[in-house]
Amino acid sequence: MGSRAALFVLVLVLCYGLAMAVSFVGDEEWRGEKEGGEEDWRREREERERGREREETEEEEETEDWFLLQDSKDVVKTDAGEMRVVRSLGGRIVDRPMHIGFVTMEPKSLFIPQYLDSSLILFIRRGEAKIGYIYKDALAERRLKTGDVYRIPAGSAFYLVNTGEGQRLHIICSIDTSESLSLRTFQSFFIGGGSYPTSVLAGFDRETLSHAFNVSFSQLREILSRQREGPIVFVEDSRSPSVWAKFLQMKQQDRLQHLKKMVPDDFQEEPVHRQEELTWSWRKFLNSMLGKESKRKDDKGAGKSPDSYNLYDRRPDFSNNYGWSVALDESDYDPLKHSGIGVYLVNLTAGAMMAPHVNPSATEYGIVLGGSGTIQVVYPNGTSAINAKITEGDVFWVPKYFPFCQIASRTGPFEFFGFTTSARKNRPQFLVGASSILRTMLGPELAAAFGVDEERLREVVDAQQEAVILPSTWAAPPDDRKKKKMFARMPRIIKSFGNDMIMGSD
Numbered sequence: 001m002g003s004r005a006a007l008f009v010l011v012l013v014l015c016y017g018l019a020m021a022v023s024f025v026g027d028e029e030w031r032g033e034k035e036g037g038e039e040d041w042r043r044e045r046e047e048r049e050r051g052r053e054r055e056e057t058e059e060e061e062e063t064e065d066w067f068l069l070q071d072s073k074d075v076v077k078t079d080a081g082e083m084r085v086v087r088s089l090g091g092r093i094v095d096r097p098m099h100i101g102f103v104t105m106e107p108k109s110l111f112i113p114q115y116l117d118s119s120l121i122l123f124i125r126r127g128e129a130k131i132g133y134i135y136k137d138a139l140a141e142r143r144l145k146t147g148d149v150y151r152i153p154a155g156s157a158f159y160l161v162n163t164g165e166g167q168r169l170h171i172i173c174s175i176d177t178s179e180s181l182s183l184r185t186f187q188s189f190f191i192g193g194g195s196y197p198t199s200v201l202a203g204f205d206r207e208t209l210s211h212a213f214n215v216s217f218s219q220l221r222e223i224l225s226r227q228r229e230g231p232i233v234f235v236e237d238s239r240s241p242s243v244w245a246k247f248l249q250m251k252q253q254d255r256l257q258h259l260k261k262m263v264p265d266d267f268q269e270e271p272v273h274r275q276e277e278l279t280w281s282w283r284k285f286l287n288s289m290l291g292k293e294s295k296r297k298d299d300k301g302a303g304k305s306p307d308s309y310n311l312y313d314r315r316p317d318f319s320n321n322y323g324w325s326v327a328l329d330e331s332d333y334d335p336l337k338h339s340g341i342g343v344y345l346v347n348l349t350a351g352a353m354m355a356p357h358v359n360p361s362a363t364e365y366g367i368v369l370g371g372s373g374t375i376q377v378v379y380p381n382g383t384s385a386i387n388a389k390i391t392e393g394d395v396f397w398v399p400k401y402f403p404f405c406q407i408a409s410r411t412g413p414f415e416f417f418g419f420t421t422s423a424r425k426n427r428p429q430f431l432v433g434a435s436s437i438l439r440t441m442l443g444p445e446l447a448a449a450f451g452v453d454e455e456r457l458r459e460v461v462d463a464q465q466e467a468v469i470l471p472s473t474w475a476a477p478p479d480d481r482k483k484k485k486m487f488a489r490m491p492r493i494i495k496s497f498g499n500d501m502i503m504g505s506d
């Protein structure tokens with residue numbers, strides 16, 4: 001009887017859901033045609049035409065040109081190559097704004113390691129390329145040739161090398177801004193860099209970095225000041241002729257090493273996974289509705305509602321001498337799937353630091369539960385967005401893609417808890433430490449990106465033996481002034497979403 005009632009409820013729920021979905025679509029269509037859509041269309045078209053009259057008065061333009069995207073901009077232009085982006089119109093008529101990028105790279109050039117807030121689908125129009133990118137925490141390298149198509153997800157660090165002998169490399173790519181910080185543009189975050197472009201690392205406070213890397217200021221300065229050639233550089237260069245030679249010489253061994261890490265072509269993999277998950281969870285849902293799966297019976301009156309989950313009972317996902325962290329996602333606790341929210345808890349010992357890292361797929365909200373510490377957040381252009389002291393009760397948030405770190409004060413443990421706006425595995429990407437992107441990507445390409453030789457870079461990148469939670473002998477002295485600054489500066493992070501942020505080439 002109970003299960004029949006449950007089935008009835010389920011059918012009702014499904015019918016209601018279906019009806020809602022249909023009426024929602026209907027509404028949208030109706031509104032799209034009758035109200036907003038046409039007006040947006042006309043207004044944007046008029047604006048465009050007015051703009052064009054202003055700019056090119058002598059030239060007669062056909063109105064059909066509305067369908068020709070002409071808003072093009074060089075986002076990178078160096079001796080070694082360029083990237084031009086044709087922007088989509090945006091607005092309501094465009095269901096999914098997408099920009100089109102054109103990358104041209106001279107022979108023996110490198111597009112230095114970076115990640116974007118948009119996903120790319122590359123098409124090798126002409127030439128040969130090697131792409132290196134972080135896939136499931138390992139470096140995957142692939143050789144691409146004319147006609148190849150390859151996808152780089154938003155938030156994944158990657159680099160591109162023109163491997164064609166004496167041949168220019170032409171790539172056309174889609175830049176899908178649906179996950180970006182601002183739909184109108186996309187933003188690039190450079191891992192390597194110096195004075196041009198600036199590495200996102202430069203936005204952290206120098207004591208913090210020096211402790212995170214476990215190296216001296218001067219070693220750091222050397223790494224973070226050499227590169228001034230722009231985002232696309234020659235890897236064979238009069239200043240450092242050894243880099244390319246070393247690369248050629250190392251290739252064999254490199255290849256062998258990376259062969260193990262190579263991943264199969266797996267565009268298909270995730271959707272299939274998703275589907276399995278979906279059917280699996282439907283079955284589970286049905287089973288639980290029909291009462292076939294009920295484990296705990298000690299909660300009186302809880303009926304078939306899902307169990308709760310205790311964060312403190314869970315074994316830490318990560319733990320070392322300097323602290324521990326727990327992250328709960330939908331694979332651990334099913335109900336999170338429906339809200340699309342993840343939960344985490346971190347406990348740092350006095351003076352310890354959560355290494356500088358990035359959330360590639362989730363915005364993070366944090367609440368300080370105990371102790372005090374410092375939070376540093378870095379803008380995409382490698383300047384500091386905030387460096388402030390936080391104490392019990394403070395709430396902070398960090399947009400996805402923005403590098404950040406938390407440091408416990410020396411007076412005691414620092415405990416914070418929070419939410420991430422993704423119920424799927426978030427896979428934070430660490431910039432510093434034994435499990436960092438820098439360590440994974442260490443090689444001639446990364447060295448060229450910093451404009452130093454590989455040995456020098458290796459010294460810096462390998463100095464820190466700990467991962468994720470790092471010891472730190474330094475901690476900010478208690479300072480009330482800083483706290484005020486945090487609240488004054490927070491709105492600036494928020495505001496920056498509204499601004500047009502163009503690839504960090506300015």
Ligand SMILES: *[C@@H]1O[C@H](CO)[C@@H](O)[C@H](O)[C@H]1NC(C)=O
Nearest residue numbers: 312347348349350413414415
């Ligand atoms: C956090 O760690 C400290 C020791 O470093 C410990 O005293 C405290 O109980 C921990 N907090 C929680 C919630 O486990």
Ligand SMILES: *[C@@H]1O[C@H](CO)[C@@H](O)[C@H](O)[C@H]1NC(C)=O
Nearest residue numbers: 379380381382383496499501
């Ligand atoms: C970096 O970006 C932030 C936020 O967009 C901006 O306020 C700041 O002026 C920029 N700094 C530089 C040096 O471009």
Ligand SMILES: *[C@@H]1O[C@H](CO)[C@@H](O)[C@H](O)[C@H]1NC(C)=O
Nearest residue numbers: 213214215463464465466471
């Ligand atoms: C920092 O570097 C020193 C050597 O310079 C090494 O002995 C020490 O173990 C390193 N510390 C960490 C935490 O990696």
